[in-house]
Amino acid sequence: MVDLVPVEEVRAAARRLEGVAVRTPLLPVPAFRPVNLLVKPESLQPTGAFKLRGAYNAIAALGERARATGVVTHSSGNHGFAVAYAAAMLGVRAAIVVPENAPEVKIAAIERAGAELVRVEPTMDARLEGANRIEQARGYVQVPPFEDPLVIAGQGTIGLEIAEDLAAIGTEPAAVLVPISGGGLISGIAVAVKAACPGTRVIGVEPELAADARESLRSGARVRWPASDAARTRADALRVEQVGELTFAHIRELVSDIVTVTEDEITGAIGRLARDARLVAEPGGAVAVAAGLNRTDDELKIRKDGPAPLVAIVSGGNIDPSLLAFALSYNR
Amino acid sequence: MVDLVPVEEVRAAARRLEGVAVRTPLLPVPAFRPVNLLVKPESLQPTGAFKLRGAYNAIAALGERARATGVVTHSSGNHGFAVAYAAAMLGVRAAIVVPENAPEVKIAAIERAGAELVRVEPTMDARLEGANRIEQARGYVQVPPFEDPLVIAGQGTIGLEIAEDLAAIGTEPAAVLVPISGGGLISGIAVAVKAACPGTRVIGVEPELAADARESLRSGARVRWPASDAARTRADALRVEQVGELTFAHIRELVSDIVTVTEDEITGAIGRLARDARLVAEPGGAVAVAAGLNRTDDELKIRKDGPAPLVAIVSGGNIDPSLLAFALSYNR
Numbered sequence: 134m135v136d137l138v139p140v141e142e143v144r145a146a147a148r149r150l151e152g153v154a155v156r157t158p159l160l161p162v163p164a165f166r167p168v169n170l171l172v173k174p175e176s177l178q179p180t181g182a183f184k185l186r187g188a189y190n191a192i193a194a195l196g197e198r199a200r201a202t203g204v205v206t207h208s209s210g211n212h213g214f215a216v217a218y219a220a221a222m223l224g225v226r227a228a229i230v231v232p233e234n235a236p237e238v239k240i241a242a243i244e245r246a247g248a249e250l251v252r253v254e255p256t257m258d259a260r261l262e263g264a265n266r267i268e269q270a271r272g273y274v275q276v277p278p279f280e281d282p283l284v285i286a287g288q289g290t291i292g293l294e295i296a297e298d299l300a301a302i303g304t305e306p307a308a309v310l311v312p313i314s315g316g317g318l319i320s321g322i323a324v325a326v327k328a329a330c331p332g333t334r335v336i337g338v339e340p341e342l343a344a345d346a347r348e349s350l351r352s353g354a355r356v357r358w359p360a361s362d363a364a365r366t367r368a369d370a371l372r373v374e375q376v377g378e379l380t381f382a383h384i385r386e387l388v389s390d391i392v393t394v395t396e397d398e399i400t401g402a403i404g405r406l407a408r409d410a411r412l413v414a415e416p417g418g419a420v421a422v423a424a425g426l427n428r429t430d431d432e433l434k435i436r437k438d439g440p441a442p443l444v445a446i447v448s449g450g451n452i453d454p455s456l457l458a459f460a461l462s463y464n465r
Numbered sequence: 466m467v468d469l470v471p472v473e474e475v476r477a478a479a480r481r482l483e484g485v486a487v488r489t490p491l492l493p494v495p496a497f498r499p500v501n502l503l504v505k506p507e508s509l510q511p512t513g514a515f516k517l518r519g520a521y522n523a524i525a526a527l528g529e530r531a532r533a534t535g536v537v538t539h540s541s542g543n544h545g546f547a548v549a550y551a552a553a554m555l556g557v558r559a560a561i562v563v564p565e566n567a568p569e570v571k572i573a574a575i576e577r578a579g580a581e582l583v584r585v586e587p588t589m590d591a592r593l594e595g596a597n598r599i600e601q602a603r604g605y606v607q608v609p610p611f612e613d614p615l616v617i618a619g620q621g622t623i624g625l626e627i628a629e630d631l632a633a634i635g636t637e638p639a640a641v642l643v644p645i646s647g648g649g650l651i652s653g654i655a656v657a658v659k660a661a662c663p664g665t666r667v668i669g670v671e672p673e674l675a676a677d678a679r680e681s682l683r684s685g686a687r688v689r690w691p692a693s694d695a696a697r698t699r700a701d702a703l704r705v706e707q708v709g710e711l712t713f714a715h716i717r718e719l720v721s722d723i724v725t726v727t728e729d730e731i732t733g734a735i736g737r738l739a740r741d742a743r744l745v746a747e748p749g750g751a752v753a754v755a756a757g758l759n760r761t762d763d764e765l766k767i768r769k770d771g772p773a774p775l776v777a778i779v780s781g782g783n784i785d786p787s788l789l790a791f792a793l794s795y796n797r
Contacts, residue, residue, distance in 0.1 A: 152634050155492060158489065160511070163512070163550070177490065177492055177743060177744075179494070302484050407789065408786055410509075411508040411744065411782030413739050413744065451743075454740055454794060455794075458789075462786060
């Protein structure tokens with residue numbers, strides 16, 4: 134039995150993140166009507182993705198000796214940049230292990246932040262091994278992308294903000310739609326949202342082509358999808374092959390359901406976010422909006438045009454410009 | 466002698482706008498370094514531009530009888546949509562006079578909000594005449610795009626938020642860069658910012674091809690540029706031929722300087738905002754960022770890489786998708 138992250142840890146993370154993470158607004162999008170969908174644009178964090186919250190919280194909570202040595206992580210890009218950026222803010226050395234097929238735009242940002250880059254094969258095993266090697270050789274502390282209570286607590290601050298902002302206007306979300314990769318984002322958000330609004334459905338969203346978490350939830354045990362399968366989706370941030378043990382415990386306990394979206398629906402959502410909400414989203418960042426726009430009331434088990442809003446997390450915006458240009462003219 | 470809008474009116478507007486206008490965050494953009502520039506993305510308002518603040522404040526302050534009749538305005542698009550949207554929120558009928566060369570994306574949004582559209586020639590005279598005709602024939606109350614104390618006070622709430630957010634982290638802006646068209650936005654922001662931070666430079670920004678406000682400030686009297694000249698810039702939101710009498714009084718009293726940007730610099734700023742800040746900006750919305758990136762310390766009379774940040778208003782994001790796609794690959 135694994136202990137879930139307590140909501141008090143999420144509140145402690147919120148205090149550490151004051152003045153560091155952008156307090157992103159909840160955006161109504163009139164052009165999405167009749168779907169009553171509010172967008173939480175984590176793409177507006179300085180690193181372009183929510184990952185800054187968890188990474189900063191984990192590094193800020195380290196002891197003096199660990200901070201004097203350094204931190205290391207493996208990441209498909211956004212978490213790597215977040216660790217590099219947070220470490221630089223806190224004056225800590227950082228080494229980032231990245232899969233060699235990560236988008237250039239993400240790798241360039243990590244280098245600009247001043248971190249050391251270590252490229253490996255694009256499998257979970259190669260990434261883990263790379264990070265372990267640096268930990269053992271140099272004593273660097275690992276900041277895992279999702280399987281860590283402090284990282285989960287940091288991502289959970291998004292859920293606190295959603296509940297606070299909606300309480301201020303006297304309502305609660307019918308559902309919160311959250312992209313799933315390793316499961317850290319949805320675990321933290323579920324802890325915070327369920328504590329404040331027990332009746333809200335927390336729903337995970339995956340690409341149909343990388344739906345290991347959905348299969349895991351349905352079967353009751355963690356399933357691993359081969360890297361070659363997970364790599365088929367253009368949502369590069371969601372190519373993790375398997376959720377973590379700790380995150381799966383949160384998902385089983387707190388997540389109502391996991392739905393999937395097609396590659397077409399992802400591209401369409403990127404276009405609609407740019408045209409209708411003036412937001413640049415990456416493919417993995419757009420899956421929750423894709424689900425909000427395309428899954429039916431029956432599939433989500435809520436009324437999409439009801440008085441209680443759906444909230445969709447736009448988790449990141451680091452997209453190759455040519456793909457964004459393509460999506461702009463994509464009308465689905 | 467014209468009375469300036471008192472900061473108390475801006476505070477009253479902030480109370481009316483609670484829960485209506487999005488409280489937009491101040492966004493750091495690491496990729497803009499060494500320029501220490503924070504972006505205020507008014508493109509994230511539900512209507513895609515700051516104009517909602519002034520329009521809603523003006524309509525919400527109307528008496529019962531005026532609200533029972535209706536409101537009318539003339540606008541190059543963003544103000545028209547804002548009046549249509551605010552009127553619908555408040556249950557008031559609205560007629561919108563638009564220049565026939567306004568972008569289709571803006572006209573479609575006005576129609577979706579349920580307002581009546583009246584198309585006229587793209588000159589200030591034709592627009593004023595169209596609005597006057599509806600006022601006289603039906604008794605609708607005019608909500609002017611800029612030359613009105615309540616509209617100016619509404620836009621000024623942006624300045625209150627900037628001063629508050631920076632005070633919370635113990636600093637003040639070195640300068641606030643603000644797009645100028647009719648002058649309502651910069652007038653309101655200057656009232657609020659100068660009240661809180663008297664040492665901050667409030668700097669207007671215009672396209673070189675529509676620089677009537679700059680010429681007016683330099684010469685000490687309001688200058689009118691021919692519509693055919695002002696129409697040359699792709700910043701359609703900034704094609705107003707002359708600032709107002711009331712807004713010019715604010716500019717002369719409170720604005721430190723007005724600088725200009727080229728069409729190339731505007732397109733470049735749209736591309737950089739999308740790639741580096743994950744924001745979709747329209748041409749008129751991007752001019753302040755263009756100035757922050759391209760004008761020198763000498764031209765702005767501040768240190769762009771100093772500890773006190775520059776703040777640039779991204780005033781709107783309603784851009785034709787094909788222009789955004791072009792700007793994405795534009796590297797200047």
